Amino acid sequence: MDSTMLPEVTAVGVIIKAVLILAVIAAIAGFGTYIERKILAFMQRRLGPQHVGPYGLLQLAADGIKLFTKEDIIPQHANKIIFAVAPVITAATAFIALAAVPVFPGFTIPLVDVYVPSIASDINVGILFVLGMMAAGLYGPLLAGMAQANKWGILGSARTAIQFLSYEVVTGLSILAPIMMVGSLSFVDFNDYQADGTWLVVYQPVAFVLFLIAGFAETNRTPFDLLEHEAEVISGYVTEYSGMRWGLFFIGEYANMITIGVIASVVFLGGYNDFWIFPGWLMIIGKIAFSFFFMLWVRAAWPHVRPDQLMWLCWKVLMPLAVINVVITGLVMMII
């Protein structure tokens, strides 16, 4: 894809793109709950949600109606403003992170002739921006836990702080090696670097695995879902939440899963380049869908770890591995 061939990006196009991202990703995030329940059910040889609509497809609507009409409880001794703001932070940071990510391929709306770009805001430090926004996302669970005047909430937010802070290090270091190879922080450059069909995962398998592991921790998915692990801390930081505020946390989590999927596909798995007979847009959607499925698959297969194992894994295994990987990449680049 040559950037000079693309039509000019107008403000209207960007706004349309932003609305598209909000609408589509929010819908997918809601729909993700259905997919998750269905896949987990299949992996346990159950049927999953089935009675609302054909194959239970309208379960999302039923859940939405339930969430919207549920009583919105704010505990008496909670800090009301922070309590109300916290879920918005989670959802907002998740969507802001998507602003710098190529989610769908660019296209032109036929009649009005408005070009809708692939990335809402193509800043040249895209990867760092996404990582930074996901780092800022830790304030959602953190403030939620601290504002609700509940011991489980405090435990949940303490776990948020240690887990997110530790694994940010691994995410940053693991993605540093591919950044060194490509020499840019822009997603478009990453995509173009792999345009010849050789995916970066071939050169950087260690970084890919490390990034996936850290991605699981940052999105609070199952092997590392310590923040709200029911058996240990009731619901962690969402203990006191109900209704749509709780739903916002959920939407944020699913949007983050999609973001991680997009980063993994663009940085390591060849991006939106054409592959064999498959067009680019199909490839990127397929890769994102697979990484989403992989997260659910792992949830069905693996047990979750203890907090001390989590910290041990981060600081004694993953972080040194990531540093070694960066050093080796640097040496190889220097010699060749």
Next chain:
Amino acid sequence: MYEVIAFYVFAVSTTILFTITAMSKNVLYAMSSLAAGMVMISGLFFLLGADFLGVVQLIVYVGAVMALYAFAMMFFDATKDIKERHQNAPLVFLLGGLMAVLFVVMFSAPIIGDNIQALYPYAVDEFGNSIKNAEYVGMILFTKYLIPFEVAAVMLLVAMIAGIILAGKKMDYSLTECEVSDEELKVEELDIAEKLKKEEA
């Protein structure tokens, strides 16, 4: 036009948020407004075209430093108001005022002085090619500011080692598996038993 509006939005919200940080008696409000203010500052960086600095501001200040503050806050009830104790109000006023004046002088010095010149990350190098922000920051760091950069790196290394030594003194020493403490407990029990015997006698 948009830039001006955006600048004022960011500037006003930064000021308001940091005022809340300084004035609020509630730790939770103070911390969250400080973090939000940091985000607004990174917005200012983005407006100036310093994308890299803006992102670093996000990652370092919002993502790491403030989260560490929050971590320290776990140890007390964050939902309660704090009573501040000023033992010497004039001194607090004087020190705070001095700090403010000092900052104003520091930041207005480049405006007044002619000899001080900062290197701004330009978007175009001397050959007319566009350079990306991150690359230019790297070039400046490793040419003009190399020595401060390396000194800062060494300082951070020293701080890290010191932190590890401070925290890791008894890291491999588990209290639950510790036999010494068990024996100490036994000795205490024996002492108590002897005392009881003596009292009985």
Next chain:
Amino acid sequence: MSLEQFKNRNVGTQNYVKLDLAHTPTTGWGQFKQVVGRTFKPELFVGLWVTFREMGNALVGGKMHTTQYPFEKLPISPRYRAIHDMLRLMESGNYRCIGCGLCEKICISNCISMETKYDENQRKEVSEYTINFGRCIFCGYCAEVCPELAIVHGPRYETASEQRASFSLFEDMLTPIDKLNLQQEYDGFGAISPNADENIKPTPLAY
């Protein structure tokens, strides 16, 4: 099994086989080796494969476990003691109950009450027969004592109802006269369930 062994009621750890677990490494090098070993063992991927295989089994292999309960029901065992059924004679369609009152007598929770009278042929006939299901403990004595196999436990285990009386009248429990040919003979206590063959699994010998 010798008598001493048989009489030894102190069943405990004497027959246990200790697993040959590896030692917890104490040295740093040992721990490192353990971590590396565990990292490159395929165990994690075995877990992934098992879940994926089961998904294939469920979706393609037709091994879905779910019984969609209100729409499909598993056969219940004939030993199951649900709401009673009053049976009729297959040939004539008359009640089997001869009004002997044994079930009323034996009922340990006193929930059966019946009234009898002589009909025009001077035969005993049941005029009122009710079971108070608020009291019935479904012990099955009534069915066991009945000399005519008239009262048995039927298969109706879904006993949620708006009124207690919904099940308890004689007419409710009695086989309808038009469905007489569908009347199931009671297999009796100790009968095995109709799908017993499917449920049979080999018992591990070293249990």
